[in-house]
Amino acid sequence: MKELLVISGKGGTGKTTVLGSFAALANSKVLADADVDAPNLHLLLSPRQLEDRPYSGAELAVVDRDTCTECGRCTEACEFLAIQDGLVDPRRCEGCATCSIVCPAEAITMQPQITGRLYFSDTRFGLLVHARLLAGAEASGRLVSHVREAARTAAEDRGVDLILTDGSPGIGCPVIASLSGVDAALVITEPTPSGLHDLDRVLQLAAHFRVPTAVSVNKWDINPDVASDIERLAAGLGASTLTRLPFDETVVEATAEAVPIVEWNDGEATKAIRALWNEVASWGALI
């Protein structure tokens, strides 16, 4: 079983556009959306939901006001400023339970909290595992790990040996949770100073996790000089450079209609994405 992760560093560079097209091009695969606080892959794949499970990613401290003596020990011990005068701020509470052990009156218990939802959906390209972190909830990294485990189990059950995972922007806990143990990562970036700067940081992270990484510059013709700088930087940090993707206005049209570009037309972007997929499909790390 192999898993390909698509990430970007900077947001909005075209991860989901590329992964949605890969979904249409790959033969047998399970799809996973590891961007749980701005999930978009399902919007391209018109899924039919098969299952919706509540997800409990953290516990919450609950104070029994009758037993509480308002001694303030919990407030003193809480590193997250989440408890004051016997009241818990659920947004700040990380569920660590430290308050419950320092409380001399034993007034604090830990209770599971629903922090998100996990979905299994059927699409015309196969099963999609996706999730949604509830507004204001904690622990996005854990929900990402949960999505990946569920996708892996589903792929095993179905005898499918490829998972295509759509990642999130940045370099923080959801990205770390999506990178750890993945077989290969494809970074989609753009030829702007922000794209360049953020690529540097995300490649450092991938190197830290020893994940084989390749880079493709999207909309390269917006600024060919920066596109070349990006490829030089990638090579210097040990990443392969793959086919560039052109700026193509029909991508915007296809996205507005929620259709992967390779299904929409046979234009410049479609041709390049097909070439990119052929390179990815024959990538040593994924065979």
Add this chain to the structure above:
Amino acid sequence: MKIAVASGKGGTGKTTVAVALALSIPDAQLVDADAEEPNCHLFLSPTIHETIPVYMMVPEVDLDACTFCGKCAEFCRFNALAVIKDKVLIFPELCHGCGGCVYVCPEKAVGRRDRRLGEVEIGEARGHRFIQGRLKPGEPSAVRIVHEEIARLDPGAPAVIDAPPGTACAVQETVAGADACLLVTEPTPFGLHDLCMAMDLADELDVPAAVIINRSGPTDALIEDECRVRGIPVLLKIPFERRIAEAYSRAEPLSEAFPEYSEKLRQVWQQVREEVHS
């Protein structure tokens, strides 16, 4: 007034708006709270006067005092400690710094040590106070860095805070620290979907929100219809134009490349202020 610029979806133009807005408001401070991928500095080349390291506590075990009872590992909700026979393994990148292991150890063998997560840099750009956070690659959470950045704001001056994408912890910390938020979106199904998540978050945190449509064009109704239903105003549209994308790719602030946006953004600021005071 402090305004957070957020979006849900990444790459919709948060930084473009935040930089131009701060430059358009006299004395406004600019805070780059996207400590995972800070980008405002690329448009401003700020001078940094001060670098403040940000730490979190991680456990440190005195092996002479430790009896390897395993209580710390059993207690830790984040699996950041493991006790095997005569060894204690600590996984700092899993640690949330709660200190529970320190309290739970019956031998008082667990102490605290500081671990550097990144830094907050303070400086100046084009006459505006500038604050940015930087998370060390490999570190999972920028929340403490964002907290420190907001704590360093001059409370007497207006502030524009550029949030990270998404709706998770660091975004919550940013939006909760502001008087209002401006949500920058694009008129696509992706933009709309993530804008809804960001509007839900603002609602949850009780922070008033207004919307800016970037790359505006024939599909704007997607966003406008949703905003009408929710009663959230759309204050500005920035058209989808190649010249704007090119200015961005040369790292020129929108308000300098196209000065008419200075006046437009001042009006946005005024409208948000009225919204906050109403």
